[in-house]
Amino acid sequence: MMEFFTALAEQSFLQSAVIAGVLASIACGLIGSYVVVMRISYLAGGIAHSVMGGMGIAYFLGGSPFVGALIAAVISALIIGLVKLYWQAREDTLIGALWASGMALGIIFISQTPGYQVDLMSYLFGNILLVAEDDLWLMAGMDVVIVGAIALLYRPFQAVAFDPEFARLRGLPVNLLYLLLLCIVALTVVLLIQVVGLILVIALLTLPAAIAGHYVRTLSSLMALATLLGLGFTSTGLALSYGPDLPAGATIILLAAGCFVISSLFSARKKSMQSPETPRK
Amino acid sequence: MGRFAKNIIEFDRVSFRYQSVPVLDNITLAVREGEFLGLVGPNGGGKSTLLKLIMGLITPDAGTVKVFGTAAKKARARLGYVPQFARFPSDFPITVEETVLMGCLNPGRLLQRYTQKDRELARKCLKETGVAEFADRPIDQLSGGQLQRVLIARALASEPDLLLLDEPTASVDSHQEKGVFDLFKELNKRMSIIVISHDIGFITDYVDRVACLNKELLCHETHCITPDVIEQMYGGHVHAIHHHSHAI
Numbered sequence: 043m044m045e046f047f048t049a050l051a052e053q054s055f056l057q058s059a060v061i062a063g064v065l066a067s068i069a070c071g072l073i074g075s076y077v078v079v080m081r082i083s084y085l086a087g088g089i090a091h092s093v094m095g096g097m098g099i100a101y102f103l104g105g106s107p108f109v110g111a112l113i114a115a116v117i118s119a120l121i122i123g124l125v126k127l128y129w130q131a132r133e134d135t136l137i138g139a140l141w142a143s144g145m146a147l148g149i150i151f152i153s154q155t156p157g158y159q160v161d162l163m164s165y166l167f168g169n170i171l172l173v174a175e176d177d178l179w180l181m182a183g184m185d186v187v188i189v190g191a192i193a194l195l196y197r198p199f200q201a202v203a204f205d206p207e208f209a210r211l212r213g214l215p216v217n218l219l220y221l222l223l224l225c226i227v228a229l230t231v232v233l234l235i236q237v238v239g240l241i242l243v244i245a246l247l248t249l250p251a252a253i254a255g256h257y258v259r260t261l262s263s264l265m266a267l268a269t270l271l272g273l274g275f276t277s278t279g280l281a282l283s284y285g286p287d288l289p290a291g292a293t294i295i296l297l298a299a300g301c302f303v304i305s306s307l308f309s310a311r312k313k314s315m316q317s318p319e320t321p322r323k
Numbered sequence: 324m325g326r327f328a329k330n331i332i333e334f335d336r337v338s339f340r341y342q343s344v345p346v347l348d349n350i351t352l353a354v355r356e357g358e359f360l361g362l363v364g365p366n367g368g369g370k371s372t373l374l375k376l377i378m379g380l381i382t383p384d385a386g387t388v389k390v391f392g393t394a395a396k397k398a399r400a401r402l403g404y405v406p407q408f409a410r411f412p413s414d415f416p417i418t419v420e421e422t423v424l425m426g427c428l429n430p431g432r433l434l435q436r437y438t439q440k441d442r443e444l445a446r447k448c449l450k451e452t453g454v455a456e457f458a459d460r461p462i463d464q465l466s467g468g469q470l471q472r473v474l475i476a477r478a479l480a481s482e483p484d485l486l487l488l489d490e491p492t493a494s495v496d497s498h499q500e501k502g503v504f505d506l507f508k509e510l511n512k513r514m515s516i517i518v519i520s521h522d523i524g525f526i527t528d529y530v531d532r533v534a535c536l537n538k539e540l541l542c543h544e545t546h547c548i549t550p551d552v553i554e555q556m557y558g559g560h561v562h563a564i565h566h567h568s569h570a571i
Contacts, residue, residue, distance in 0.1 A: 079415055197436060201425050205411045211378050211404050212428040212481065255416060259461035264416045 046284040055171055056280070059290065062173040063276025065181040066234050070246035071269025072188055073230045075261060076223060078251035078268075080203045085122055085224070086247055088137035090231045090240050092118040092144030094165065098151030108236065114144065115228035123224045127217050167291045168239020170280070177237050184233045191226060192265075199223060200261055242291045246272055249298040256309035275301070331356050331485060331515055332377060337386035339372055346372045348538045350386070359511045361530035362519045368537040370519045371407070374487050377517070378402060391484070400429070403483030405474050407490040407519075413463045419473050420445055420458040426480025441480075448476040452506065467494035471503070479510070486510060488518040504529045 050056045077086050096114025097107040118140050126133045192199065201209040202219045210216045227247075234243045254267035279294030332354035339347040347369040354360055362370050375381045376388050379395030390398035403426070426448070427441040449455040452472040457465060465473065471494055478486060488507070492500045507516055508529055520526045527533060535541040 079412070081412065197428065200417070200421075201428055204415055204417060204422075204425070207380070207406070207410060208404065208425060208477070209428070210380060211399055211402065212425070213399055214428060255414065259416055259418055260421065261416050 046281040049284065055173075056284075058173045058175065058178060059170045059280055060277055061178055062170055062181065062237050063280065063294075064273060065178065065185055066238055066243075066246060067250070067272030067276055068185045068269050069181070069188055069230050069234065070243070071250055071267075071272050072192055072265050073227055074247040074251040074272075075254075075265045075268050076199065076203055077227060077247050078255060079261065079264070082224075082227075083244070083248045084134065085137055086227055086231065087244055088122060088141045088144075089115050089118050089224075089228050090235065090244055091141045093232060093235060093240070094148030095144035095146075095151075096148075097165070098148030098155075101155045102151040108232070111232045111235065112229070115232045116225055118144065119224040119228040120221060123221045127220065164239070165235065166240050167289065168235065168237060168242060170238050170242070170276075170290050170294075173237050181233060181237060184229065188226065188230065191222075195219070195222075196262070203261075239291050242295055245295040245298055246275075249302045250275065253298075253302050253305045256305050271298075271301075329356050330354065331391055332517075333387075333389040334373075334376075335387045335389075337376065337383045337388055339369070339376065339381065339383050341372070345538060347376075347383075347536075350536075350540050352534060352540055354515065354517065356515055357511075358515050358532065359507070359530045360515075360517045361523075361526040361533040362517060362536060363521060363523050363526070363533055364536035365521075370536055371489055373536065374404070374489055374517070374519065377485075377487060378404060400481075401484045403478030403481045403486045403514075405471075405478045405486070405488045405491050407493055409470060409474065415462070417462055418458070419449065419454065419460050419462060419465070422462055422473055423448055423476045423480050426477040444482070445476070445480050448479040449473070451479060452476040453502075468496060468499050468503075471495055475503075475506070483514055485515045485517070488516065490519050490521070492520070500525065 046056075050060065077083050093111045093115050096110035096112070096117075098110075099114075100107045100110025122133060122137055122140065125136050198209070198214050198219055201212070201214060202216050202223070206216050206220070209219075230247075231240075231243050234246070238246070250271035251264060251268040253271055254264050258264045258267055275298045276294055279297045280290050282288070282297065283290045283293035330353045332352070334350050334352040337347060337350045338345065346367075350373070362373065364370050372381070376383060377390055377395060379388075379390070379397075379399055382395075388395050391401055420442070423445040424437050424441055427437060427444060446455065446458065449458055452475045454465075454469055454472045454476065457469060457473070462470060462473065471491060475488075475491065478488075486507075491507075492503050495503060504526070507518065510516065518526065518530065523533065
């Protein structure tokens with residue numbers, strides 16, 4: 043562990059990795075809180091994987107994979123959102139279909155791209171140790187956008203996440219807000235995939251907020267605690283992985299998942315000891 | 324303007340289908356200002372659908388719905404609504420006060436924050452429904468009856484002229500039911516109320532009028548609920564029990 047801190051003082055790639063962890067934790071702590079309380083982590087997973095299709099097509103056409111990913115993410119967010127709002131039935135099947143066909147599309151297009159071999163592993167697990175300075179600025183910009191959107195729309199978003207029917211009765215544009223929220227989730231996923239990889243994005247979106255949910259009683263404190271936990275997991279994971287030279291992203295994920303299991307057991311035990319006098323169904 | 328002076332809700336030959344299943348058929352109904360209307364009928368008889376039409380959450384396939392003399396959607400701001408059961412996940416991180424504050428959300432304004440006035444109103448509504456002491460508790464630490472009173476407070480925070488209640492005592496112990504209806508009777512002094520119930524005998528002590536709904540509107544005067552009407556509504560296996568008011 044000591045050698046990590048010595049290296050941190052000297053190596054700029056490690057400093058970048060820690061900063062990337064901080065910036066990713068802010069985005070994931072805020073957006074992940076909505077993902078967890080609205081129970082849409084499967085939906086976020088679907089958006090994240092469908093991104094592969096957009097990237098593959100972009101490689102094939104010689105365009106920017108980032109733009110391809112962004113377009114694919116927003117399109118699948120809107121498809122899933124519109125189906126949920128207007129069609130209602132079986133959105134889970136649709137998410138599964140988008141999830142699988144997005145990845146399949148990506149692989150087919152990449153295989154047909156002449157003279158270019160893309161390492162798919164790097165999109166799945168990313169490499170937080172190879173973050174470029176440009177990426178850090180991009181992430182910082184995204185964090186500003188997310189914090190701004192939530193600061194302005196905290197109450198309406200809360201109302202839509204909590205009880206859409208009541209929010210609609212109070213005259214809020216519920217469908218618009220819901221789709222906007224899904225698009226912000228898509229944007230977050232796309233930007234972070236570049237940096238930390240698809241699997242770490244899903245882990246950071248869901249695990250810190252799910253753990254925080256065991257301890258807090260308001261959405262804003264959930265966001266704050268989830269962000270802090272994300273910070274803890276990314277920095278501790280980096281430090282743990284450095285000595286034995288383990289993959290950093292995978293170490294962070296397993297650390298977060300381990301804490302989630304322990305916290306779930308702890309909170310289940312606490313709940314069974316202090317159940318209210320007349321528990322609700 | 325006196326009580327019952329004008330109609331606040333007018334259904335004119337309204338029909339509604341859910342997918343291809345008819346739910347409401349040719350309903351004509353007027354509700355008067357200040358009225359306390361009970362809405363009874365079997366499950367699937369269209370009671371909740373009728374409330375949704377009033378709230379403008381759905382539109383009729385035929386006929387017209389007018390609320391406060393205008394299209395239902397435009398009158399939403401004057402309505403308060405209490406759902407049958409909480410539709411939100413019980414582990415949502417939110418306090419009782421924050422839940423009630425949602426009643427203060429205003430139509431059409433997107434960038435809104437709650438003001439000190441909103442908070443005072445929320446506290447007042449919690450006091451009125453008798454759950455002020457739980458204001459700072461997370462909602463997952465309430466009993467069914469307490470949560471129901473919080474949802475009534477949320478509806479009151481909209482300062483409605485018409486309160487819509489969908490089986491408000493479904494999750495309340497029967498000995499608390501009277502307390503909840505006494506509260507409605509008190510609220511009825513300043514607002515009109517429509518309440519869905521399937522306990523005809525109980526609500527007739529409180530409401531001005533009962534409407535019986537099973538796709539069609541069978542009857543809407545309390546005195547004409549005869550065993551025949553009940554049989555027509557629920558089928559032949561219901562035995563009429565004569566209620567002598569409050570005799571035990």
